[in-house]
Amino acid sequence: MIKRPLAALAGLCLSVATLFSTAALAQTTELRVSAIPDEAPTELMRKFEPLGKYLEEQIGIPVTFQPVSDYAGVVEALGAKRLDMAWLGGFTYVQAKLRTGDAIPLVQREQDEVFTSTFITADPDVKTHQDLEGKSFAFGSVSSTSGHLMPRYFLQQDGIDPDTFFSRVGFSGAHDATVAWVESGKVDAGVLNSSVWEKLIEQDKVDTDKVHVYAVTPTYYDYNWTVRGGLEPELVEKIKAAFLALDPANPEHKAILDLQRASRFVPTSAENYQGIEEAARAAGLLE
Known part of the structure; x- marks a missing residue:
C-alpha cells in the first residue's frame, strides 16, 4: 500500500527532472x-x-x-x-x-517608418515613367520590398503595368547590382532602395554625371x-x-x-x- 504511492512519486519526480533537463537543453x-x-x-x-x-x-x-x-x-x-x-x-x-x-x-x-524607393536612369531624355514606355527596366530581387514590391505597386497605382509597359523587365538580385545594370546600359532604367542609393553616392560608387534620379515613391x-x-x-x-x-x-x-x-x-x-x-x-x- 505504501510502496505504490512512493513508486508513483518517484516516477513523477523523474518526469519533472526530465522536463527540466529538456528545458535546459532547449535554452538558446x-x-x-x-x-x-x-x-x-x-x-x-x-x-x-x-x-x-x-x-x-x-x-x-x-x-x-x-x-x-x-x-x-x-x-x-x-x-x-x-x-x-x-x-x-x-x-x-x-x-x-x-x-x-x-x-x-x-x-x-x-x-x-518613412522609407522610399528611387527610380534611376542613364538616359538624359527620361524625366518621368511615361518616357520609358517600350524600354527595358530592372527591379532588384523578386522578394524585395523597396526594390520590387512597392515600386511595382506605385507604378500600378499610376496606371502602369510593368510587364506590358516596358519592353523587358529584369531582376538584378540586389540594389547595388541594379545601379550597375543601369550605369552599364544593360537596362534603360531601374529602381532601388533610397538608402542604398544615397550610400553609393556618398561612397562615390556611382557616376552621377551619367545616372540620374527621375522619380521617388511615396513613403511606406x-x-x-x-x-x-x-x-x-x-x-x-x-x-x-x-x-x-x-x-x-x-x-x-x-x-x-x-x-x-x-x-x-x-x-x-x-x-x-x-x-x-x-x-x-x-x-x-x-x-
Missing part, C-alpha cells in the same frame, strides 16, 4: 543571425560585425552571422528554426509571418529585425532592449548606427506591415 546558447541579401555579401558582413559584437556583450551569448543566397532562404531558415533572428524587408517579413505564423518583428530604424514601412517564434521571451526582451539602448550620442554606438544607416532604433509591430501585405496582394505577389 548561440544567437544565429542573418539578413536578406540585398547587397553584396562582403558589405552585409561589414555592416553586421560591430553590431554582432555589441549584441554579444548585451545578451551574454555568442552571436553568429549566417549568410544566405537569396531572400527565400532567410524566410525558410526562420521557419525551420535554423535562424533565430534576421534583418528583413517589409515584404520578406510578411512572407515570414505567413510562412511561420509566429515570426515577431522587434525593432526598426527610425527611417523605416520597410525593414525590421525579426525573431523566430519560440525564442525564449527573456532573450527576446534582452535583444530588443539592446537595440533600443543604442545611443547616437555614444561614439561607439554611433559607429554601429551609422553602418546600419540608422539615426536610432524604435519598437515596431506586425500592424505596421499590414499595408505592405495589402500592397503585395494588390500587386499579385501574394494570393
